[in-house]
Amino acid sequence: MRRLTNATIAVLLLAFAPACRKPQRVRAGAVDQGENGLRSVVSVADPRTSAQLVRGFHALESNSWRWTKGNFTVTLRPPLDADKDGAWLLLKFSMPESVVSRVGPVRLTANVNGAPIEGETYSKDGDYTFRREVPASAFHGDNPVSIEFELDKFLAAGVVEGRELGIIVSMIGLEAK
16 A cells, blocks of 8 residues: 555656746847847847957947947847848947047948948937838848948047047847837
């Protein structure tokens, strides 16, 4: 009788053990990651995505942001169905007073895989989000997307310090429409 009771308890434990497991956590950004390891949204502070900051970015500062040069490039994974629906390009940045006071209003433009994106001029210091529509024709299936940003004015190396200084960036991304 004792063996039967022990066997019954063992069967019940095995049957209900999966229900007692803790749910697995999804790593932040894991859903955003494609087969090639690229992400659609890049925090410039995330060391896992630093390789996507292709050109024109200075070292990480205050564990949260980076200065750019006058031209900077990032590679992103396109959002789902971007080649059919298009997407939104987002750039979260700060326009520093030290730049605007020395060079005046600064125009930011971009191109996505060579397709020009409408720019905007910033004449005051502050925090901004550059949000622009990207046409479907700029995307080619799931292929990585090269996004080039350009500032018409910036601080040349040696004006304030030894580096060329443009804007302060915290995030760059492509969002599905």
